[in-house]
Amino acid sequence: MDRRNLLKAVAVGAGTAVWSGGRALAQEHFPVSVNENLWKGINRPKNPEHKTAVEAAHVPVITAPAKVKAGEPFDVSVAVGKVLHPMGPMHWIEYLQLDIGNEPAGTVVFRSRGYLKPETKLTVVLDEGLAGKTISLVATVKCNLHGIWQHYVNLEVA
Numbered sequence: 001m002d003r004r005n006l007l008k009a010v011a012v013g014a015g016t017a018v019w020s021g022g023r024a025l026a027q028e029h030f031p032v033s034v035n036e037n038l039w040k041g042i043n044r045p046k047n048p049e050h051k052t053a054v055e056a057a058h059v060p061v062i063t064a065p066a067k068v069k070a071g072e073p074f075d076v077s078v079a080v081g082k083v084l085h086p087m088g089p090m091h092w093i094e095y096l097q098l099d100i101g102n103e104p105a106g107t108v109v110f111r112s113r114g115y116l117k118p119e120t121k122l123t124v125v126l127d128e129g130l131a132g133k134t135i136s137l138v139a140t141v142k143c144n145l146h147g148i149w150q151h152y153v154n155l156e157v158a
């Protein structure tokens with residue numbers, strides 16, 4: 001194998017290890033079968049109006065006003081699942097992250113003991129420079145068994 005093919009093989013192997021790492025860890029530490037397809041990237045509902053059972057349990061539900069004013073605080077609630085996802089030592093939500101467009105705004109980290117339910121209420125203030133634009137609030141969550149899930153809502157900023 002020449003140097004070029006060796007480097008290519010190492011790069012492909014490293015990428016595969018990163019993507020399958022979450023699934024492999026979940027299967028190693030928990031005696032359950034894990035759907036490999038859920039660990040291949042970020043999961044989103046195929047049809048948001050008709051979610052499958054696994055989608056309904058993991059897709060973040062974002063509650064926010066449709067119109068907001070730049071510089072004024074407003075409340076955003078994010079819950080994991082239409083019915084809250086379970087929280088326990090075998091199966092739990094590891095984190096919930098809110099992004100303003102592509103910019104991370106903050107992350108809530110949960111532990112497996114189940115003291116906290118996988119939902120949060122945040123107060124957001126958007127920069128004055130966003131006035132007149134439409135922005136996306138993007139919520140991303142990670143389940144220890146079912147991978148990373150994401151959903152968003154759009155807001156008009158006055």
Ligand SMILES: [Fe+2]
Binds near residue numbers: 058085091143144146
């Ligand atoms: Fe889950």
